[in-house]
Amino acid sequence: xxxxxxxxxxxxxxxxxxxxxxxxxxxxxxxxxxxxxxxxxxxxxxxxxxxxxxxxxxxxxxxxxxxxxxxxxxxxxxxxxxxxxxxxxxxxxxxxxxxxxxxxxxxxxxxxxxxxxxxxxxxxxxxxxxxxxxxxxxxxxxxxxxxxxxxxxxxxxxxxxxxxxxxxxxxxxxxxxxxxxxxxxxxxxxxxxxxxxxxxxxxxxxxxxxxxxxxxxxxxxxxxxxxxxxxxxxxxxxxxxxxxxxxxxxxxxxxxxxxxxxxxxxxxxxxxxxxxxxxxxxxxxxxxxxxxxxxxxxxxxxxxxxxxxxxxxxxxxxxxxxxxxxxxxxxxxxxxxxxxxxxxxxxxxxxxxxxxxxxxxxxxxxxxxxxxxxxxxxxxxxxxxxxxxxxxxxxxxxxxxxxxxx
Amino acid sequence: xxxxxxxxxxxxxxxxxxxxxxxxxxxxxxxxxxxxxxxxxxxxxxxxxxxxxxxxxxxxxxxxxxxxxxxxxxxxxxxxxxxxxxxxxxxxxxxxxxxxxxxxxxxxxxxxxxxxxxxxxxxxxxxxxxxxxxxxxxxxxxxxxxxxxxxxxxxxxxxxxxxxxxxxxxxxxxxxxxxxxxxxxxxxxxxxxxxxxxxxxxxxxxxxxxxxxxxxxxxxxxxxxxxxxxxxxxxxxxxxxxxxxxxxxxxxxxxxxxxxxxxxxxxxxxxxxxxxxxxxxxxxxxxxxxxxxxxxxxxxxxxxxxxxxxxxxxxxxxxxxxxxxxxxxxxxxxxxxxxxxxxxxxxxxxxxxxxxxxxxxxxxxxxxxxxxxxxxxxxxxxxxxxxxxxxxxxxxxxxxxxxxxx
Numbered sequence: 001x002x003x004x005x006x007x008x009x010x011x012x013x014x015x016x017x018x019x020x021x022x023x024x025x026x027x028x029x030x031x032x033x034x035x036x037x038x039x040x041x042x043x044x045x046x047x048x049x050x051x052x053x054x055x056x057x058x059x060x061x062x063x064x065x066x067x068x069x070x071x072x073x074x075x076x077x078x079x080x081x082x083x084x085x086x087x088x089x090x091x092x093x094x095x096x097x098x099x100x101x102x103x104x105x106x107x108x109x110x111x112x113x114x115x116x117x118x119x120x121x122x123x124x125x126x127x128x129x130x131x132x133x134x135x136x137x138x139x140x141x142x143x144x145x146x147x148x149x150x151x152x153x154x155x156x157x158x159x160x161x162x163x164x165x166x167x168x169x170x171x172x173x174x175x176x177x178x179x180x181x182x183x184x185x186x187x188x189x190x191x192x193x194x195x196x197x198x199x200x201x202x203x204x205x206x207x208x209x210x211x212x213x214x215x216x217x218x219x220x221x222x223x224x225x226x227x228x229x230x231x232x233x234x235x236x237x238x239x240x241x242x243x244x245x246x247x248x249x250x251x252x253x254x255x256x257x258x259x260x261x262x263x264x265x266x267x268x269x270x271x272x273x274x275x276x277x278x279x280x281x282x283x284x285x286x287x288x289x290x291x292x293x294x295x296x297x298x299x300x301x302x303x304x305x306x307x308x309x310x311x312x313x314x315x316x317x318x319x320x321x322x323x324x325x326x327x328x329x330x331x332x333x334x335x336x337x338x339x340x341x342x343x344x345x346x347x348x349x350x351x352x353x354x355x356x357x358x359x360x361x362x363x364x365x366x367x368x369x370x371x372x373x374x375x376x377x378x379x380x381x382x383x384x385x386x387x388x389x390x391x392x393x394x395x396x397x398x399x400x401x402x403x404x405x406x
Numbered sequence: 407x408x409x410x411x412x413x414x415x416x417x418x419x420x421x422x423x424x425x426x427x428x429x430x431x432x433x434x435x436x437x438x439x440x441x442x443x444x445x446x447x448x449x450x451x452x453x454x455x456x457x458x459x460x461x462x463x464x465x466x467x468x469x470x471x472x473x474x475x476x477x478x479x480x481x482x483x484x485x486x487x488x489x490x491x492x493x494x495x496x497x498x499x500x501x502x503x504x505x506x507x508x509x510x511x512x513x514x515x516x517x518x519x520x521x522x523x524x525x526x527x528x529x530x531x532x533x534x535x536x537x538x539x540x541x542x543x544x545x546x547x548x549x550x551x552x553x554x555x556x557x558x559x560x561x562x563x564x565x566x567x568x569x570x571x572x573x574x575x576x577x578x579x580x581x582x583x584x585x586x587x588x589x590x591x592x593x594x595x596x597x598x599x600x601x602x603x604x605x606x607x608x609x610x611x612x613x614x615x616x617x618x619x620x621x622x623x624x625x626x627x628x629x630x631x632x633x634x635x636x637x638x639x640x641x642x643x644x645x646x647x648x649x650x651x652x653x654x655x656x657x658x659x660x661x662x663x664x665x666x667x668x669x670x671x672x673x674x675x676x677x678x679x680x681x682x683x684x685x686x687x688x689x690x691x692x693x694x695x696x697x698x699x700x701x702x703x704x705x706x707x708x709x710x711x712x713x714x715x716x717x718x719x720x721x722x723x724x725x726x727x728x729x730x731x732x733x734x735x736x737x738x739x740x741x742x743x744x745x746x747x748x749x750x751x752x753x754x755x756x757x758x759x760x761x762x763x764x765x766x767x768x769x770x771x772x773x774x775x776x777x778x779x780x781x782x783x784x785x786x787x788x789x790x791x792x793x794x795x796x797x798x799x800x801x802x803x804x805x806x807x808x809x810x811x812x
Contacts, residue, residue, distance in 0.1 A: 171424075300581065
């Protein structure tokens with residue numbers, strides 16, 4: 001394998017997670033350790049758009065304090081983007097521009113941190129560069145709270161979102177118990193097509209304060225069956241907590257909440273509002289007082305309750321990406337393999353990037369109960385190790401401290 | 407002052423907070439220390455309704471572990487209630503029942519933990535008992551995330567809710583910065599008539615990640631002026647974060663969000679939905695992409711981000727209530743006095759319960775900016791000390807541990 005010496009370019013893309021910046025921390029710190037091969041680290045501001053616009057940050061010693069804070073910072077510290085690249089065989093203008101900048105900045109290592117759509121971007125760039133006489137290696141670093149990337153046991157970002165969701169569901173449940181006759185509380189959780197996050201609410205059942213009903217997008221949703229389920233739980237317990245994915249759809253695949261009809265840049269329907277819709281249904285049709293809770297962006301940004309396991313793994317995928325790319329890995333995505341259940345242990349390897357792009361890994365049938373309104377022990381065994389440990393968040397005057405780059 | 411020897415009865419009432427159980431911890435532990443005067447502690451399940459139904463828990467040594475967990479437990483560990491007592495001069499049946507139970511259980515100390523409505527209940531019971539030849543002392547212990555009780559510098563519960571809100575607003579703001587062109591994000595915060603909680607979102611401005619606009623119920627709300635404000639911020643920053651109270655109303659005092667028309671047991675309109683209504687307005691009328699976030703019950707239940715200052719003060723008001731009642735205090739509420747700003751220091755005393763009931767303390771004009779869309783330094787100086795310190799929450803397997811009583 002030919003040894004490359006040059007600079008590294010890193011960017012973040014897609015929806016933020018509360019630990020994507022931990023991966024940036026891993027990349028930046030490992031790049032420093034690999035200074036025989038990597039001279040400078042350039043960060044694209046707002047992902048690929050920052051690259052195309054030559055909107056780059058060169059990391060220096062002055063950034064040390066902020067680099068340290070990356071481990072506690074949610075969102076995308078360097079900005080994110082949703083930008084779909086065309087097929088370069090049809091329109092190579094953006095690829096030519098990228099190549100120009102790679103040459104200009106002597107970029108030999110390109111790392112792109114994101115979910116499904118970002119792996120598509122990353123893979124396209126790798127495929128294009130393979131047609132060109134310019135040595136550059138390209139690696140994808142996984143992140144997504146949705147946990148829907150294939151070939152990896154799970155994705156960095158999922159564990160922290162799952163920890164926020166399960167702990168907050170516990171609090172909402174315990175709060176609901178305050179009154180002898182409770183309400184039907186319907187909590188809407190992110191996840192278009194994959195129900196991993198919604199399923200994670202069921203971790204709270206280990207404490208006795210978890211959801212009574214869990215609806216994932218993997219199971220066709222019937223409003224009639226939902227009403228029957230709620231009626232049954234409420235008759236028994238005089239209260240009912242429902243966790244439902246924003247992405248549930250009916251037998252015909254129509255989203256229950258797709259009323260807005262708006263699509264994002266990738267052609268995905270903008271979702272949201274299913275909980276409030278169903279709360280109205282419960283109030284009107286069942287005559288039971290009902291309310292909805294929508295966590296919104298809080299669930300992907302709740303740095304104040306990160307899973308330490310997730311933070312550490314997010315750092316490690318950054319480190320492994322840099323080690324791998326220096327060692328010759330290319331057109332690959334870092335993946336996490338679970339090597340042991342008890343104790344929970346993982347190792348890291350790489351998988352062909354092309355196979356990772358645009359594939360959504362869904363919750364398998366073995367993790368969903370027969371009634372389609374809850375999860376099985378297989379899911380709990382899978383997800384519980386991912387929420388372990390609490391990060392030592394940095395508060396100053398009672399408020400968190402976040403990294404601030406130029 | 408005649409020394410009373412007998413049993414103590416304690417109950418929780420009204421909307422839970424994340425630290426009302428810390429006050430229960432203070433009461434139970436101090437009652438033990440006062441064992442010369444207080445023999446047993448009886449807890450009413452679901453407040454006054456539990457007393458009337460003789461649904462009581464006698465605290466024993468077996469409860470020690472759960473008593474310890476009260477400091478980390480949100481909601482109302484013993485159940486809450488919204489129950490308005492009639493004027494005893496018109497209908498004394500419930501008071502006669504209470505007196506019967508006080509005699510039966512030899513209750514000489516009665517402590518009721520709640521907000522405005524609960525102080526009304528507590529004060530009525532005290533007034534009735536004063537007409538009867540039975541020695542019992544009655545004290546109110548303040549709690550409310552709304553911070554709207556009079557004669558106390560602030561109320562236990564407010565600091566923790568303010569800490570959750572300000573830190574979560576920071577996360578939402580930082581998350582929003584991920585994209586070069588952001589959205590208008592409208593966050594709806596609890597508070598019917600008093601804007602303390604909504605104002606607390608502005609603490610996040612100390613970090614640079616706070617709300618651009620803050621609307622409190624103390625200022626008549628104009629949708630036209632709101633649109634102008636948002637337009638101006640968005641033109642400058644390409645994003646805008648709005649914190650708005652669920653209780654904002656127009657010049658005529660009509661709630662912006664009172665569309666449901668439902669009232670609770672105290673005749674208060676059930677609020678909620680103002681943020682989603684305004685997000686639609688921004689999208690439709692200004693043509694700017696907008697979304698809403700509603701924290702819902704999470705903001706009063708977020709035990710995972712309690713303010714340690716708030717927890718300690720909540721414990722202390724419980725302790726002071728027991729010390730005071732043994733010393734002869736009666737028909738009073740414990741109040742917190744701020745004795746020093748730098749360093750922040752408080753002392754505890756008592757105020758006539760009748761004057762505390764049914765009065766709502768609002769955010770004063772000096773804490774609201776001239777434009778009516780933000781707060782002043784006076785508010786920040788007031789609120790910042792209340793969110794200081796982090797509690798050492800008890801996690802087991804990544805999930806919080808809550809007290810569980812029979």
